Amino acid sequence: xxxxxxxxxxxxxxxxxxxxxxxVLAKVNLSLRGPGSIDLELxxxxxxxxxxxxFDLQGYEIKVGQKEQSRPSRLVRIGAIQNAIQKPTTASVQxxxxxxxxxxxxxxxxxxxxxxxxxxxxxxxxxxxxxCTREKYPWVEFAETAYDGPTxxxxxxxxxxxxxxxxxxxxxxxEEHGDVLWNTAVIISNHGNxxxxxxxxxxxxxxxxxxxxxYMEGNTGHKVFETDFGRIAVNICYGRHHxxxxxxxxxNGAEIVFNPSATVGALSxxxxxxxxxxxxxxxxxFAVGINRVGTETFPNDFxxxxxxxxxxxxxxxYGSSYIAAPDGSRTPGLSRVRDGLLVxxxxxxxxxQMKDKWGFRxxxxxxxxxxxxxxxxxxDYKMDIIKDPNSKQ
Amino acid sequence: xxxxxxxxxxxxxxxxxxxxxxxVLAKVNLSLRGPGSIDLELxxxxxxxxxxxxFDLQGYEIKVGQKEQSRPSRLVRIGAIQNAIQKPTTASVQxxxxxxxxxxxxxxxxxxxxxxxxxxxxxxxxxxxxxCTREKYPWVEFAETAYDGPTxxxxxxxxxxxxxxxxxxxxxxxEEHGDVLWNTAVIISNHGNxxxxxxxxxxxxxxxxxxxxxYMEGNTGHKVFETDFGRIAVNICYGRHHxxxxxxxxxNGAEIVFNPSATVGALSxxxxxxxxxxxxxxxxxFAVGINRVGTETFPNDFxxxxxxxxxxxxxxxYGSSYIAAPDGSRTPGLSRVRDGLLVxxxxxxxxxQMKDKWGFRxxxxxxxxxxxxxxxxxxDYKMDIIKDPNSKQ
Numbered sequence: 171x172x173x174x175x176x177x178x179x180x181x182x183x184x185x186x187x188x189x190x191x192x193x194v195l196a197k198v199n200l201s202l203r204g205p206g207s208i209d210l211e212l213x214x215x216x217x218x219x220x221x222x223x224x225f226d227l228q229g230y231e232i233k234v235g236q237k238e239q240s241r242p243s244r245l246v247r248i249g250a251i252q253n254a255i256q257k258p259t260t261a262s263v264q265x266x267x268x269x270x271x272x273x274x275x276x277x278x279x280x281x282x283x284x285x286x287x288x289x290x291x292x293x294x295x296x297x298x299x300x301x302c303t304r305e306k307y308p309w310v311e312f313a314e315t316a317y318d319g320p321t322x323x324x325x326x327x328x329x330x331x332x333x334x335x336x337x338x339x340x341x342x343x344x345e346e347h348g349d350v351l352w353n354t355a356v357i358i359s360n361h362g363n364x365x366x367x368x369x370x371x372x373x374x375x376x377x378x379x380x381x382x383x384x385y386m387e388g389n390t391g392h393k394v395f396e397t398d399f400g401r402i403a404v405n406i407c408y409g410r411h412h413x414x415x416x417x418x419x420x421x422n423g424a425e426i427v428f429n430p431s432a433t434v435g436a437l438s439x440x441x442x443x444x445x446x447x448x449x450x451x452x453x454x455x456f457a458v459g460i461n462r463v464g465t466e467t468f469p470n471d472f473x474x475x476x477x478x479x480x481x482x483x484x485x486x487x488y489g490s491s492y493i494a495a496p497d498g499s500r501t502p503g504l505s506r507v508r509d510g511l512l513v514x515x516x517x518x519x520x521x522x523q524m525k526d527k528w529g530f531r532x533x534x535x536x537x538x539x540x541x542x543x544x545x546x547x548x549x550d551y552k553m554d555i556i557k558d559p560n561s562k563q
Numbered sequence: 564x565x566x567x568x569x570x571x572x573x574x575x576x577x578x579x580x581x582x583x584x585x586x587v588l589a590k591v592n593l594s595l596r597g598p599g600s601i602d603l604e605l606x607x608x609x610x611x612x613x614x615x616x617x618f619d620l621q622g623y624e625i626k627v628g629q630k631e632q633s634r635p636s637r638l639v640r641i642g643a644i645q646n647a648i649q650k651p652t653t654a655s656v657q658x659x660x661x662x663x664x665x666x667x668x669x670x671x672x673x674x675x676x677x678x679x680x681x682x683x684x685x686x687x688x689x690x691x692x693x694x695c696t697r698e699k700y701p702w703v704e705f706a707e708t709a710y711d712g713p714t715x716x717x718x719x720x721x722x723x724x725x726x727x728x729x730x731x732x733x734x735x736x737x738e739e740h741g742d743v744l745w746n747t748a749v750i751i752s753n754h755g756n757x758x759x760x761x762x763x764x765x766x767x768x769x770x771x772x773x774x775x776x777x778y779m780e781g782n783t784g785h786k787v788f789e790t791d792f793g794r795i796a797v798n799i800c801y802g803r804h805h806x807x808x809x810x811x812x813x814x815n816g817a818e819i820v821f822n823p824s825a826t827v828g829a830l831s832x833x834x835x836x837x838x839x840x841x842x843x844x845x846x847x848x849f850a851v852g853i854n855r856v857g858t859e860t861f862p863n864d865f866x867x868x869x870x871x872x873x874x875x876x877x878x879x880x881y882g883s884s885y886i887a888a889p890d891g892s893r894t895p896g897l898s899r900v901r902d903g904l905l906v907x908x909x910x911x912x913x914x915x916q917m918k919d920k921w922g923f924r925x926x927x928x929x930x931x932x933x934x935x936x937x938x939x940x941x942x943d944y945k946m947d948i949i950k951d952p953n954s955k956q
Contacts, residue, residue, distance in 0.1 A: 421939045539936050
């Protein structure tokens with residue numbers, strides 16, 4: 171069996187739909203995705219525009235939960251955008267960024283037509299994911315100041331115009347603190363102001379993801395942003411591998427946690443469908459995994475620490491963005507290969523309903539773990555291991 | 564779409580194998596289960612015995628990882644047993660337990676023929692999962708002392724005879740501490756001695772799982788047991804919903820963590836394939852989810868807190884036991900409806916290799932979370948929420 175899927179495999183969903191009879195497909199989908207997700211009818215105009223502009227548009231309703239006597243439903247339409255870069259990496263920084271801005275402008279207009287309330291782009295969406303090169307220039311020139319950089323300004327205009335909260339994950343230049351770089355998400359309100367920023371808490375040192383060459387572990391903790399459309403948080407990319415990171419956003423009251431990412435097939439695809447969904451379950455919130463698509467080729471050779479010859483590309487970003495609900499249901503994924511906008515209508519009341527049903531917060535025993543973690547970090551910590559006294563080893 | 568799958572749906576794997584052409588099936592399986600799991604040839608005699616005794620036998624090799632210069636491979640065969648109760652719940656406690664012992668005796672013999680080194684049964688395996696009734700008698704009479712109860716004695720004999728570590732999850736009667744009950748796993752060495760015990764850390768108060776009526780949160784922390792066949796730990800049932808629980812077994816050095824469970828379709832099936840697998844990924848160890856099968860009918864009516872009429876059964880335990888590897892691969896599941904023994908040959912060296920590859924332990928930031936959890940448990944904790952100053956709300 172091949173070690174990983176190639177670009178010809180468009181999506182699990184499309185392959186199953188092609189080969190399975192309708193009644194069998196319904197059961198298989200129930201097994202794979204849980205009971206909650208059904209098709210959402212989107213405006214014909216939005217569908218036409220998406221088709222014309224050559225990106226996928228998929229809509230779902232998360233139909234679980236129940237009416238409450240004391241709170242009206244809080245229906246929110248969540249949007250997730252995945253895209254390839256638009257220009258070769260040899261184009262100027264300005265040209266590359268402008269072309270991606272233009273692409274996202276098309277997609278945000280369609281998100282607005284679909285009445286999306288909160289939307290998030292992929293990690294470092296204004297640039298190729300150039301950290302594999304370990305070169306600093308020109309790539310660090312994609313970095314911008316969080317509050318008033320050109321990308322934040324660009325999105326703030328759309329946020330206000332469309333009455334849409336926009337999560338803007340960029341490479342940040344922190345001019346106030348020694349010009350250092352961060353991997354940051356800027357939370358832009360539907361009123362057009364920046365509510366705040368949140369930084370990537372866990373930085374990979376794995377394969378081509380040489381990101382610690384560029385920026386350090388985030389120093390903004392686990393902030394949650396209260397918007398007109400619910401309490402949102404952002405767990406950037408590699409942070410999705412750390413359940414304790416997801417957990418703290420839940421402790422701080424998040425109802426939707428976005429996971430803007432950039433990850434490739436050979437490395438992480440068996441993990442992708444598991445991690446954000448597990449977070450939604452364990453923390454009784456909606457989790458949104460977003461991954462870019464396409465293969466990015468860089469001007470100079472680089473190596474990948476895997477003994478293979480130097481090369482100019484590090485593989486296929488497999489997209490597959492999806493939204494998971496607190497009851498364990500999930501939407502189908504976007505394509506593995508094409509740009510796309512995913513829209514899901516969710517009732518945020520489901521978060522508290524699932525807390526009440528499952529009681530994970532009530533039974534969480536954070537006191538036990540605060541103590542256990544505090545002991546475990548001591549350099550002289552001894553693991554709690556009981557050896558078999560009769561062992562021959 | 565139906566809210567949950569019924570007993571006619573034997574398994575996702577069997578349905579896909581029935582309907583998909585071989586080349587498509589291979590890709591779908593790669594998408595669903597990752598690259599690591601291939602069929603393991605088991606002895607013909609074992610297969611015959613399993614067939615004769617009417618239980619499934621499935622074997623896999625987890626073929627990932629690499630040769631190291633400094634350590635030989637540490638191949639271990641892990642076994643997972645799922646089973647239905649064998650007698651009606653109206654039979655005497657002694658009869659019910661004896662019949663289950665007899666059933667497991669058959670399955671352990673086959674496990675031995677398959678060269679299983681470490682095996683685990685499902686949660687409270689000697690009894691029906693009677694906690695839904697909220698009745699104390701006769702159900703609490705299934706409880707036994709951990710170190711010298713009849714079930715531990717029964718298994719200790721087999722453990723020594725078969726040179727097999729056996730994890731024995733029972734309802735424990737703690738005579739030394741006020742005769743209280745615990746939900747406990749007894750770790751029996753391949754030399755026939757009890758290495759120690761470990762108790763269920765998180766107790767559900769959900770639906771029919773009225774378990775806090777019977778026993779409290781465990782007081783044994785996150786012990787790991789060093790055996791001739793690797794370092795093992797046990798995360799019992801509802802503890803699988805708590806990633807911080809899985810995490811602490813990893814911190815204490817576990818290489819295989821068993822999750823003996825009892826759970827039913829309408830409640831948890833969308834969660835089942837996610838949680839143990841996420842734990843294997845996040846903690847770089849093997850995780851083994853085990854769930855009972857069958858529908859258990861009790862003599863007296865009980866209610867389920869769901870507004871429905873009183874009834875005598877609380878649904879279908881959906882089996883689907885599986886083993887997940889630290890690289891995110893997983894084996895196919897056992898059936899949703901039949902007794903079964905799952906065997907997987909694994910190289911425990913893969914645990915450290917995945918720690919080296921992904922660096923999740925290195926990047927875990929336990930200091931941050933020790934501090935965050937310690938603050939979060941204070942009654943006057945204020946969540947770290949930034950409100951949009953322009954919000955109308």
